[in-house]
Amino acid sequence: MKKRLLKKSGIAELVAKLAKRAGVFAPVDNEGNTLFQKVIDANSIAKQYVNSKDAPKGFFFPHSETLMRYKRTDKGMELEDDQVAQTKRILFGVRPCDARSFELLDLLFNQEKYSDTYFVSKRENTTVIVNACVEPISKNCFCTSLGLSPTGSAGADILMLDLGEEIFVEFITPKGEALLDCFGDMEPSATIDVQAVRERAATLVDASVPCREIKTTLDNIYEHPLWESIAQKCLACGTCTYLCPTCHCFDISDEVKGDDGARIRNWDSCMFPLFTKETSGHNPRSTQKARWRQRTMHKFKYFVDNFNEVLCVGCGRCVAYCPVNIDIREVVKSVAKI
Ligand code: SF4
Ligand code: SF4
Incomplete structure (x- = not known):
C-alpha cells in the first residue's frame, strides 16, 4: 500500500490540485450546521468537525432523483436520454463510519441479481477520501460497538x-492511487507510530452497545411490550432515518404535466404513518409501535438475515438529533436485557 506524509500547510495546494481533477465536496460550516457542499478551495472546508449533519449517502442516493423523463407523442411514449450520472467527484473528509455506510449500501444497490445503475454509476465515478477520527470524537459515537474503528x-x-x-496518508484502492501525485512525494519515515494514534482513538469511542449480539433475541420478540414503550415517545418526524447514513427506503412517483412526465425516486421513511399504506386503505404497519419494531428489526435482524451485516455504523446522528431523545443505543441495550 502506498503512503505519503503531507504537511498541514500543504492542504490548500492539495485541494486546488484535486479540484482540477473533479468536483470536490467536503464538510462546510453553514449557519450552525456542518454540511457536505462543493468547495473550490480549502478555506471553506470546516476546520474542526465531529461529522457532517447530513450523511454523504446523498451523493449516491440523492434525496430526490429523476430516474427518467418521457413525453407523450402521436407515435406513443418517447423516453428522453437516460439520467445516469457520469460526473467525476471527490468526497473529501468523509468520516470512517460514513465511508463504511457506502459498503453497506453497495450490498443492497449493487447485488449480483440486481444492480441499480443510478447508484452504481455515481459510486464508480466518485473517489472517497476519508478523514480518520482522531479528535474531536462525539459522546454519541459508537462505531467500535459495530466492530469498526474511528481510524478505519x-x-x-x-x-x-x-x-x-x-x-499521514494511505492509498487504499487503485482509484485512490490515481490521485497519488496530488499528495506530493514525501514518504513517511518508519519511526512514525501511527498504530499508537489509532489505538488511542479507538479508546475514545463507546464500544459497549451490543449491536451485533441482539440478533438472536430479535428473532423471538416480534410481540413484546418494548416496542410500544419506545413508540409512545416517538413523533414520527423521520429525522432519524433521513440523517442516517444507512437508511435507504424510497418511494417512486410519476409527475406529469401535459404531455411531459418524469419518474422520480424520493427518500421515504419507515417512521412515517403513510409509509406502508396501501391504495385499499389497509396499512400493515398502522401503529408507531409496528414502525419502530420495523426500524429496529431492519437494522439489527433483517439486514443480518439478508447480508450478514448490521445496518448501523454507530455514527450517532439519530441519537444527536431525535427531538424527543430516543437513543438507539438504549433500544439495543434494552433488547439485550430481554
Ligand atoms: S447511529 Fe443511528 S443514524 Fe447512525 S448509522 Fe446507526 S441508526 Fe443510523
Ligand atoms: S427522530 Fe425520534 S421522534 Fe423522530 S421519528 Fe425518529 S425516533 Fe421518532
Missing part, C-alpha cells in the same frame, strides 16, 4: 490520519 479504511479510497503538524 472500510469504504475509503484514500485514508488521511491527522498527526498534528502533518497528515
Whole structure:
C-alpha cells in the first residue's frame, strides 16, 4: 500500500490540485450546521468537525432523483436520454463510519441479481477520501460497538490520519492511487507510530452497545411490550432515518404535466404513518409501535438475515438529533436485557 506524509500547510495546494481533477465536496460550516457542499478551495472546508449533519449517502442516493423523463407523442411514449450520472467527484473528509455506510449500501444497490445503475454509476465515478477520527470524537459515537474503528479504511479510497503538524496518508484502492501525485512525494519515515494514534482513538469511542449480539433475541420478540414503550415517545418526524447514513427506503412517483412526465425516486421513511399504506386503505404497519419494531428489526435482524451485516455504523446522528431523545443505543441495550 502506498503512503505519503503531507504537511498541514500543504492542504490548500492539495485541494486546488484535486479540484482540477473533479468536483470536490467536503464538510462546510453553514449557519450552525456542518454540511457536505462543493468547495473550490480549502478555506471553506470546516476546520474542526465531529461529522457532517447530513450523511454523504446523498451523493449516491440523492434525496430526490429523476430516474427518467418521457413525453407523450402521436407515435406513443418517447423516453428522453437516460439520467445516469457520469460526473467525476471527490468526497473529501468523509468520516470512517460514513465511508463504511457506502459498503453497506453497495450490498443492497449493487447485488449480483440486481444492480441499480443510478447508484452504481455515481459510486464508480466518485473517489472517497476519508478523514480518520482522531479528535474531536462525539459522546454519541459508537462505531467500535459495530466492530469498526474511528481510524478505519472500510469504504475509503484514500485514508488521511491527522498527526498534528502533518497528515499521514494511505492509498487504499487503485482509484485512490490515481490521485497519488496530488499528495506530493514525501514518504513517511518508519519511526512514525501511527498504530499508537489509532489505538488511542479507538479508546475514545463507546464500544459497549451490543449491536451485533441482539440478533438472536430479535428473532423471538416480534410481540413484546418494548416496542410500544419506545413508540409512545416517538413523533414520527423521520429525522432519524433521513440523517442516517444507512437508511435507504424510497418511494417512486410519476409527475406529469401535459404531455411531459418524469419518474422520480424520493427518500421515504419507515417512521412515517403513510409509509406502508396501501391504495385499499389497509396499512400493515398502522401503529408507531409496528414502525419502530420495523426500524429496529431492519437494522439489527433483517439486514443480518439478508447480508450478514448490521445496518448501523454507530455514527450517532439519530441519537444527536431525535427531538424527543430516543437513543438507539438504549433500544439495543434494552433488547439485550430481554
Ligand atoms: S441508526 Fe443511528 S447511529 Fe446507526 S448509522 Fe443510523 S443514524 Fe447512525
Ligand atoms: S427522530 Fe425520534 S421522534 Fe423522530 S421519528 Fe425518529 S425516533 Fe421518532
